Amino acid sequence: MLDKNLVKHIAKLGRLALSSESEERMRKDLSSILDYFTMLNEVDTEGIEPFRSPVVLKNIFREDKACDSPKQTKEMIKGQFPFRDCDYLKVKEIL
């Protein structure tokens, strides 16, 4: 069974505020699922490369030029800011 403090730690890393009932429920669920995952230890993966991607990945570049968006799109995005001040998005203190 996962340690209660480990569950709290993961919740904080995942930026999730959980009630103490949720934390306890999560502890039980995660423990049984993680137990199930240990099945993978049966597989010999010595010398096996980890899977990178189903397609060949290569960096794609474009010109370092600012591209504009339609006014309507910009307004739709700004209009959905939870806290807006003119054209600015308001957030809590970062520093």
Next chain:
Amino acid sequence: MKNLTIRAIRAGLAKKEFSALEITQGFFSVIKEKDKEINAFLEINEDLAKQQAILIDEQIKRGEKLGLLAGAPCAVKDAILTFGFKCTAGSRILENYQAPYDATAVKKLRSQGAIILGKTNLDEFAMGSSTEHSAFKITRNPQDLSRVPGGTSGGSTAALSAGECVVALGSDTGGSIRQPASFCGVVGLKPTYGSVSRYGLISHASSLDVIGPLAKNVDDCQIVFEAIKGKDENDATSTDGGKIAPVMGALKDVIIGIPKEYFGEGLEKGTKDIIESAIKKAEKLGAKIEEITLPHSRYALPCYYIISTCEASANLARFDGIKYGLSREGGDLLDVYCQSRGEGIGKEAQRRIMLGTFALSSGYYDAYYLKAQKVRTLIKRDFDKAFEKVDFIFTPVSPFPAFKIGEKIDDPLKMYLSDIMTVPVSLAGLPALSLPAGLDNGLPVGLQIIAKPFNEVGIFQVAKVLE
């Protein structure tokens, strides 16, 4: 109304037997009649749809050439951005989020004249196997209202099955097109990873997600796939694909592999009988049937649930109450994140974020994520080896048909085991179709047809013969 196909609509419009507006109104009548029971749709917009239909009718008046999907009523899974509609991903954290643009797949459908009726229900953030994890409503299987339609594209498959639309878009990460297609008795394709642009799809797992077509018959499914596929500069993982496989003459030129690992314990008898009949039918039509082995099959499920949750924990980090969506004022910045996500994100999605965060965290990354990626390589190799000998692989889509609403909701692991036959294909990035193959006590059962990368053409040919 019931038997309308894409081609029948297009021909009927060209011959002026009916107008696009009449078709559109007809389908909204069906939705109004049936959807209060089925609950396939989260949002419909009759005015927007009528506007689109009128444009098609004007095109016809001017004698212009019609798009391939002209007048076809289409439903779109609510994880795929569609301008003019909200896009909730089935989550409270996006309950009022308005899509600022069309996903590429939607844009392509519109350019071919499809009429978007509305957005369909899904498990929150495409995480689930029954559509029960939607924050908003339970969708019922039109074939048996006490049962789930499957998930996560359950709204789209239910809408099709109930005759509320002619085609639909879904997305598939671990089986989310194929399994609900099987449960609802419709045709669903999970395309090869990268063959359809993911631009505008709310991401679940970036190395697994694919948008795909759903329809009542194979021909319609193929027409939609041809319309939406293709490299897109807005999706760096999209590609036009390799060489198209040679066109198949008939089933007599085809070798079909049957992996023994998919026919063991756990497969319900009713499903097994139907799949074996489908295999016999293919054999009678001339295909050569060969038993194959995919030795790492049983490790695909834990492998999938590690990789997808890890990728999901990264993809869902953006839902933080800052730029859009549900936002809780809280104390400091950390509080805003934690409260907004704690309240706005549902239990199942939270569980997956926790799993993924844990598996990627310091001290656990090697044992979980790295290990799973190595096992994934082995799973892909199993398929590569098999495809050296066979052209297609046939399996059931699911060990059982649609289960009862509420049956698996309290046991996450039990729910995850529903995906046992679909996740290996996802991990390998291969294309696979779910084809209705029969009824088990009235419940639809789908056959899974798997092919080599980019051989959707071959899948459709085989499926048409068996349909």
